[in-house]
Amino acid sequence: MTSHYDWRGGREAMMRFGLADAPVVVIAPPPFEEANRLRALMATVARGLARQGLAAVIPDLPGTGESLTDIAATRLADWRDAFAAANEAAGPVRLIASVRAGALFDGGQGAVGHWRLTPQDGSRLLRELVRTRIAGLREDGREASSATLTEIARNDGIELSGHWFTPALFGDLEEAAPLPAHPLRTVRLDGDAQPADHRLAAAPLWRRAEPGNDLELAQLVADDIADWMRTCLGG
Amino acid sequence: MLPEGSEEVEDAVRSVLRDVLGISQERVDAFAATTPLFGALPELDSMAVAGVLTELEDRLGIIIEDDEVDGEMLETFGALSRFAMAKALG
Structure with missing residues (x-):
């Protein structure tokens, strides 16, 4: 369902999945072209998290999606502030998960942990x-x-x-570089040369020219985020 | 985690073509040094070339400069693999 969050620049939409009082995963999707390529995947991941008894939110960033904010007036600091506001509005117990360049603005107070898929600067x-x-x-x-x-x-x-x-x-x-985050779990795909805490056996859907989905990758991502949430919550 | 031998680099090139172009494992397994790529594979248009190069950089830990990208390097699977090996293994 669609809800909203307020930040200093106005009001933006936020898609919400799962039960209202469940621990919530606040998802920072990649901006620009990869936002289109991964939109379906992000929604499938969010539904997968909801099936595991968690909630998930995917905020629209200022100047993207349905936002009324002009992209021409948007700075990275706006995305960082807006995402931090979405994070605080999402619920009392939260974990932040970002995908790709979502790591450039995935900060926020009070998260129990951070999770990143193939972050890039x-x-x-x-x-x-x-x-x-x-x-x-x-x-x-x-x-x-x-x-x-x-x-x-x-x-x-x-x-x-x-x-x-x-x-x-x-x-x-x-x-811009990924924001400092702690505790942080960094996940990459098999074959990616850069360091990671865990690797998933999947192809990089964000490189595919045709928008699509990958249900197996979505499942792997949702399972790993849910495990990390449990670890961060101490159980 | 970086590929250390020429076979590993060739495997990396094969899987990049599979993943970025969305073609089957069976098809990329059949690629030989002389298999033509750019101009012969319908999936490999100019836009897809950008994705292939960037993914090769990520997987092999290399940087590919603009002036290194030409028709010759993308002409065959063998040419692309040789380019990748020279970059990755020095």
């Missing part, structure tokens, strides 16, 4: 978006380098995968 996120833009230009018979596009983005702003990045937002993301 802001420069990596931009690199992928810029690379996709270069591929698109090449299809139109035009050439551009990432250095040129980055320069344009820093000075004038740029559209990447259908989203407008102001120089301010682009600059925020160039510098």
Whole structure:
């Protein structure tokens, strides 16, 4: 069901799953293109958590989804503040779970623990978006380098995968790293070279051009988050 | 966790093509050095190339520069694997 949360910039929507008084997993989904690619997966994960007796919320961020906030006026600090407000509004006992670049704004007071799936920093996120833009230009018979596009983005702003990045937002993301979090469990997929606490045998759905779902991955994710919630709650 | 041998790198290239392009294990298992890729695999359009390169970077712990990406490197499975090996194993 749809509920809302208030933050300093206004009111945003929040999808809610599971019982009202259950411990709640506050999900920070990835922004931009991967938000579309993983929307169905996120909802399946949330329903999987509800089946395990937990609740889950997926907040809309300012300037994304149904939000009335203008993306052109949005900064990373807005997402961080909005997510922190959503976290506090979600319920008394909460765990924060973020996916991909959701780790750039998945902070908040009072969570019993943090869980991340394949976190990435802001420069990596931009690199992928810029690379996709270069591929698109090449299809139109035009050439551009990432250095040129980055320069344009820093000075004038740029559209990447259908989203407008102001120089301010682009600059925020160039510098952004996952927020400090404790206790933290970092989960990655098999084959990912970076360090992780646990690895899931699954393919990176966020790379697939066609929006889709992966029920097995959703189950693995929901089970691991539920286990981590129990560990953090001391049982 | 990084691949240490040429076979491991080739396996990584195979699984990246499988996962990013959404093609079956059976099909990628049949890829030989001479199997043509770009221009021959309908799933591998320019956008998908971006995903393949980025996923290769993640799995092999490498950085691929703009000027290293050309038609030759993506022409066959063998060419892409050789490129990945040179990057990953030095």
